[in-house]
Amino acid sequence: MPTDVLPRAQHDKLANAIRTLAMDAVEKAKSGHPGMPMGTADIATVLFSRFMKFDAAHPTWPDRDRFVLSAGHGSMLVYALLYLTGAPEMTLDEIKNFRQLGSKTPGHPENFITKGVETTTGPLGQGIATAVGMALAEKMLAAEFGRKAVDHYTYVIASDGDLMEGISQEAIAMAGHWKLNKLIVLFDDNDISIDGPLSIADSVDQVKRFQAAGWRAERVDGHDPEAIGAAIERAQKSGKPSLIACKTVIGYGAPKKAGTSKAHGEPLGADELKAAKEKLGISPEPFAVAPDVLEAWRKIGARGAAARKTWESLFGTLPPKKQAEFNRRLTHERPAKLAKALAAHKKALLATPQHIATRKSSELAIEAIVPAMPEFLAGSADLTGSNNTKAKSAVAFSAKNPKGRYIHYGIREHGMAAAMNGIALHGGFAPNGATFLVFTDYCRPAMRLSALMGTGVVYVMTHDSIGLGEDGPTHQPVEHVAALRAMPNMRVFRPCDAVEVAECWELALNRIDGPTTLALTRQNLAQLRTEVKANRSAAGAYELFKAEGGKAQVTLFATGSEVEVAVGARKLLAEKGIIARVVSVPSLDLFLEQSAEIRETVIGDAPVKVAIEAGVRMGWDAVIGHDGIFVGMTGFGASAPYKELYKHFGITPEATAEAILARIG
Ligand SMILES: Cc1ncc(C[n+]2csc(CCOP(=O)(O)OP(=O)(O)O)c2C)c(N)n1
Numbered sequence: 001m002p003t004d005v006l007p008r009a010q011h012d013k014l015a016n017a018i019r020t021l022a023m024d025a026v027e028k029a030k031s032g033h034p035g036m037p038m039g040t041a042d043i044a045t046v047l048f049s050r051f052m053k054f055d056a057a058h059p060t061w062p063d064r065d066r067f068v069l070s071a072g073h074g075s076m077l078v079y080a081l082l083y084l085t086g087a088p089e090m091t092l093d094e095i096k097n098f099r100q101l102g103s104k105t106p107g108h109p110e111n112f113i114t115k116g117v118e119t120t121t122g123p124l125g126q127g128i129a130t131a132v133g134m135a136l137a138e139k140m141l142a143a144e145f146g147r148k149a150v151d152h153y154t155y156v157i158a159s160d161g162d163l164m165e166g167i168s169q170e171a172i173a174m175a176g177h178w179k180l181n182k183l184i185v186l187f188d189d190n191d192i193s194i195d196g197p198l199s200i201a202d203s204v205d206q207v208k209r210f211q212a213a214g215w216r217a218e219r220v221d222g223h224d225p226e227a228i229g230a231a232i233e234r235a236q237k238s239g240k241p242s243l244i245a246c247k248t249v250i251g252y253g254a255p256k257k258a259g260t261s262k263a264h265g266e267p268l269g270a271d272e273l274k275a276a277k278e279k280l281g282i283s284p285e286p287f288a289v290a291p292d293v294l295e296a297w298r299k300i301g302a303r304g305a306a307a308r309k310t311w312e313s314l315f316g317t318l319p320p321k322k323q324a325e326f327n328r329r330l331t332h333e334r335p336a337k338l339a340k341a342l343a344a345h346k347k348a349l350l351a352t353p354q355h356i357a358t359r360k361s362s363e364l365a366i367e368a369i370v371p372a373m374p375e376f377l378a379g380s381a382d383l384t385g386s387n388n389t390k391a392k393s394a395v396a397f398s399a400k401n402p403k404g405r406y407i408h409y410g411i412r413e414h415g416m417a418a419a420m421n422g423i424a425l426h427g428g429f430a431p432n433g434a435t436f437l438v439f440t441d442y443c444r445p446a447m448r449l450s451a452l453m454g455t456g457v458v459y460v461m462t463h464d465s466i467g468l469g470e471d472g473p474t475h476q477p478v479e480h481v482a483a484l485r486a487m488p489n490m491r492v493f494r495p496c497d498a499v500e501v502a503e504c505w506e507l508a509l510n511r512i513d514g515p516t517t518l519a520l521t522r523q524n525l526a527q528l529r530t531e532v533k534a535n536r537s538a539a540g541a542y543e544l545f546k547a548e549g550g551k552a553q554v555t556l557f558a559t560g561s562e563v564e565v566a567v568g569a570r571k572l573l574a575e576k577g578i579i580a581r582v583v584s585v586p587s588l589d590l591f592l593e594q595s596a597e598i599r600e601t602v603i604g605d606a607p608v609k610v611a612i613e614a615g616v617r618m619g620w621d622a623v624i625g626h627d628g629i630f631v632g633m634t635g636f637g638a639s640a641p642y643k644e645l646y647k648h649f650g651i652t653p654e655a656t657a658e659a660i661l662a663r664i665g
Contacts, residue, residue: 002050002233003303011225014049014296015041016282017084017289019253022076023276024286025098025105027267032099032107035251035263036074038276039222040157040188043246044077046228047155047186048085049300051236055308056085056301059116062330063311064304065152066118066134066426070127071159071188072108073265078117079105084294085301087116092287111425111453119425120453123445125165128185129415130449131156132171133422133431135183135241136397136407140377141428143402145326148314150428153236156185160193163206167445169213170415175241176214177410179399183241184232189222190250196261210243222246253280329375330427332456332512341372342506346499346532353527354498358520358560359462361498363388365505370394373430373509377423378460379407380434381416386522387434387462413439417446417459424455430509432458436468437477437519440484450515451489457515458508464494464519465614465637466649467561472639477519481559482618484517485589493587494519494613495537496544496563499529500586503537521561523642528563528584536584540591541602545570545582552606554580554660557623559588562612565631565646568653569612573660580660581606585623592622608663614651629663631656 006014018041026032037044048054053065069078076098082090089104097103104114108122118134121127135154142150162168175183187206191198210217216238220227228246235242251263254276268276277284289297315323328335345368354361369376370391378389390406397404409416413435420431440447440461450457466476484492491511493504501520508516528544529536536542541557545567554573556566563584570580583602585591591599603609609624611617612631620630631651638645646652 002229005226005229006049008225010296011042011045013290013293015045016280017293017297018044018077018080019280020277020282020289021080021083021095021287023268023273025076025079025095027273028096028286029099030267032076032267033073033265034076034268035257036071036159036188037077037080038252038254038263039190039248039250040074040077041252042223042225043157043186043188043228043248044081046225047232048081050229051232052155053152053304053307055304056082056087057305058308059087061308061311062427063150063152066131066154068118068121068127068131068134068154068156069109070121070131070156070162071124072121072127075105075107075109077157078109082114082116084289084297086298087301089115096287119421120449123449124159124161125167126418126446126449128156128158128162129167129171129418129446130422130425131183132175132180132415133419134426135175135180136178136419137423137426137428138182139178139180139402140397145322148318149326153182153184156183157188158185159188160190160198160202163187164202167414167418170412171418172210172213172215174409174412174415174419177399179214179239180241181239184235185241185243187243187245188248189219189245190248192250192259192261192264194261194264207243207245214240215243216240217243217245219245219247222248223252255279332427332430334510335373337372338369338509339506341368342502344368346502349498349502349527350530350532355524355526356498357522357524358495358497358501359386359388359522361501362460362505362518362520364498365502366391369505369509375429377405377407377429377431379409379416379432381409381413382411383435384408386436387460389432389434389460407433409433413442414446417443417450420457421446421450421453421455424457425453430456430458432460434460434462436463436475437461437480438463438475440480440517447490447515448487451487454489454513455515456512459515459517460520461517462520463522464560465521466633466645467614467642468522469642469645470639473636476637477615478633478636479616481519481613481615485619489514491516491587492519492589493517493537494560495586496558496560496584497525497527497529499527499532500537500584503535504586506535507538519560523561525561526564528567537586539594539598539602540587540589541583541585543581543602544584547579547581550579552581552604553578553664554608554610555583555604555606556580556610556612556656557583557585558612559585560613562614562651565612565651565653565656569656569660572653572657576661578660578664588619588623608660610656610660612651612656629659631659
């Protein structure tokens with residue numbers, strides 16, 4: 001519940017403490033962005049002193065309000081708030097170490113470095129889009145566990161840059177459609193970006209834009225605490241998400257630079273800093289926060305302890321089983337039933353082998369997973385029927401049905417990916433979302449943040465090569481698997497049959513500290529695996545067919561749909577008296593992470609090494625060497641039935657065998 005309005009003089013003192021820390025830290029670091037925190041200090045002071053439900057000493061308490069600084073360049077705002085409110089790890093020394101190696105105060109807020117930072121921001125637009133996922137998770141979790149367990153707001157401070165980025169449109173459209181009424185965005189409406197006044201590049205009426213997307217939106221003076229507070233109160237009561245466009249002055253208080261792009265991204269400089277402090281009536285001493293001001297801020301930081309305790313006792317009235325389930329879900333612990341369900345599914349596959357596309361095998365795996373894993377939250381960016389991500393029992397989420405566990409993200413791949421980050425960060429759900437593999441390009445900035453932050457998001461990417469056929473080169477990924485493998489901490493799986501698909505899903509769902517991409521086919525594939533004793537995909541690669549009748553002269557490495565090609569080539573070679581083994585490589589990146597011993601055993605010492613993948617060669621030399629034979633793509637695909645394309649591009653058992661025979665001579 002909102003607390004009383006602070007007397008204006010007191011408010012100013014608290015806000016100026018933020019300004020002083022921001023100015024001084026940027027000055028000392030000789031880099032950073034002072035203007036944004038100086039301009040939004042009044043908004044942040046109202047939000048934190050009157051509205052935010054948080055307990056500085058317990059930054060991960062489940063029912064805290066979430067605060068997302070979407071304009072991540074203004075990171076000193078968060079660090080100042082954490083220090084002032086008494087977050088245990090945010091000492092004044094950390095503030096003084098702003099942007100230095102090993103500090104808790106990196107250039108942009110990193111949730112994996114600084115406790116109390118909810119999500120990594122910096123790439124503009126990501127924060128607001130991630131916050132949509134957090135607010136979505138709040139709504140869904142509240143619908144499932146009740147308001148005694150989940151009842152909090154998600155607050156965002158977003159800048160002009162955030163709202164100009166395309167992803168913000170996808171995000172606000174979803175939030176409006178889903179009526180995420182506990183999402184409140186405070187827009188730092190300062191009309192300034194790096195190149196100068198906004199008028200040189202933008203003339204959007206943001207209030208009208210948000211209203212058109214189903215939001216409640218209004219304008220206030222961003223330096224009037226009472227007006228800001230009244231607007232937040234109205235927003236809290238709204239049945240829609242809210243935008244509060246707060247008209248502010250960037251670099252507020254700096255006599256010459258305020259209101260100009262000069263305040264955006266560089267230290268104020270000694271003279272301007274001194275003059276700003278004089279103007280604001282604050283001590284010239286660097287990093288000085290008067291004891292009474294610090295005490296007032298610390299009280300704000302401690303006040304939420306009461307709300308936390310109230311929550312704890314309310315939560316304690318829930319049945320113990322429900323409490324345990326809630327805690328399990330929030331800590332991303334997987335249910336014991338999951339492993340059993342997948343083991344049974346794999347056994348069933350052996351009993352009834354499937355000659356189907358891996359996207360369809362994935363659907364079968366999902367059917368097995370869903371009853372065992374209530375937090376499994378699938379979705380698609382308008383390709384449900386093609387991605388095969390919807391279990392028969394899954395009901396669509398909507399504003400009216402927040403218990404639905406399937407998300408129709410609309411044709412918003414980027415917004416989907418960012419929302420999944422927010423869902424994962426919020427906790428309570430294991431999100432997976434789908435589109436065509438080629439459109440990972442549309443998701444990539446958010447996928448990169450999944451990888452950087454280590455969110456356990458699963459990207460279900462179907463139509464994974466020229467094997468999709470007639471849709472042609474715009475839809476045929478060629479470089480995407482390699483590009484995703486290049487992303488640190490992104491796990492990429494390209495399974496070859498229904499058994500590998502089940503194994504890869506299992507590995508993906510148990511990977512709670514990083515994202516996974518599943519690359520799946522449109523075309524049918526034979527089931528090659530004949531045993532399911534161990535999860536063989538877990539090492540990234542394994543020998544699927546061994547050398548028969550002597551020592552291997554050739555090793556054929558392949559992924560996904562091309563494992564069949566390798567198996568066909570092995571047969572043709574055998575007819576010519578050449579002994580070949582086949583190694584299936586469901587994950588090249590995971591394989592390359594294995595010990596040298598494992599890698600050497602799997603790679604083997606056959607003199608001819610061949611990799612077959614309907615994509616570019618990049619990455620494969622680590623396995624086959626520079627002199628290895630690569631059977632794949634060297635340019636874009638084409639539009640034709642897929643079997644013709646495979647022939648046209650020479651990705652067939654015959655072409656592979658021919659290349660090998662030419663090499664062996
Ligand atoms: C996706 C992305 N593009 C570009 C940048 C570089 N950048 C940082 S801040 C900024 C714009 C600053 O304008 P605004 O968002 O209004 O922030 P303010 O100047 O008010 O602090 C840009 C282009 C970025 N961080 N992210």
